[in-house]
Amino acid sequence: MTHDTGRTAPTARPGPDPGPGPGSGTAPGPSPGRPLPTATASPLPSSSRRRPRRGPARGRDGGRAPWIYLAPALVVLGGLLVYPVYQLGLISLLEYTQAQVSGGEPTSFQGLGNYAALLRDPQFRQVLLATVVFAAACVVTTLAVGCALAVLLTRIRALPRLVLMLAALGAWATPAVTGSTVWVFLFDPDSGPVNRMLGLGDFSWTYGRYSAFALVLFEVVWCSFPFVMVTVYAGIRAVPAEVLEAAALDGASQWRTWRSVTAPILRPVLLVVTIQSVIWDFKVFTQIYVMTNGGGIAGQNLVLNVYAYQTAFASSQYSLGAAIGVVMLLILLAITLVHLRIVRRQGEEL
Secondary structure (H helix, E strand, O other), X not given: OOOOOOOOOOOOOOOOOOOOOOOOOOOOOOOOOOOOOOOOOOOOOHHHOOOOOOOOOOOOOOOOHHHHHHHHHHHXXXXXXXXXXXXXXXXXXXXXXHHHHHOOOOXXXXXXXXXXXXXXXXXXXXXXXXXXXXXXXXXXXXXXXXXXXXXXXXXXXXXXXXXXXXXXHHHHHOOHHHHHHHHHHHOOOOOOHHHHHHOOOOXXXXXXXXXXXXXXXXXXXXXXXXXXXXXXXXXXXXXXXXXXXXXXXXXOOHHHHHHHHHHHHOHHHHHHHHHHHHHHHHOOOHHHHHHOOOOOHHHOOOOHHHHHHHHHHHOOEHHHHHHHHHHXXXXXXXXXXXXXXXXXXXXHHO
């Protein structure tokens, strides 16, 4: 009786070739009845594990490097801005007149007494109202002229556009003292060409309150509209041409296209130039002082800047003049914060 020693090898399951075993030329097959081992990843050392990214890597001085670069500018600003503002606020809280400057009387602390005196002064309230109305008129006129000329730049050819741009930039670059002197000459009642062209004879523009304010307004608009014109023109050129073509195909007129299509797209630009013009026109000094000879007859053309100057240096009420300066600073600071907020929103939208 013979015994069958041959065994039927079980069918090997498909799987990865583990490679040759040690000491043999062939790979050992799987044992019958045992499941194949599941491949598991060997644990990596903690130093080689991937960590989540937390942003760009910084050096040791990554947080201090911007402040190091800004330090020279901050030192200059501290000397030219922070310290004068501190002195302005300090003087506004003291009794500081010519007697204290000369050393005849000691300086005394008044607290908010100078501000209370300003609020009780009817001339201060009148000057504040005149400043607000005058600045508003300047801003509205500047925006109207600048936007109209910006639209005109898109309608004319290259050579007239270049001439208009150069003329506008020349007016913008003219110093305020020079421009004011030229405008006073142009409207002079004796030798000015404007009165002769209009047939006004010896009419004095600086004698009446409203005519003097109108003359100063013309000069302020003349030196301010180029900024609005160039900025709005750049914004119009950025408007997609397809939008304007669609409005033209719908039969919209130029005014309707500007009011319903272009102006809403240019709203962020218009807001920025409006607030910038408010800041500039609210603190007008040179034009009023030069063209009305220091504020007009009996101070009828005073604005806050000129009023503060006259109170501090003409009347030697340095503390009251400083208080007026602080009031102007707070008003302009509020306008500037609104401006920065609008600019920040624009950045987020873009």
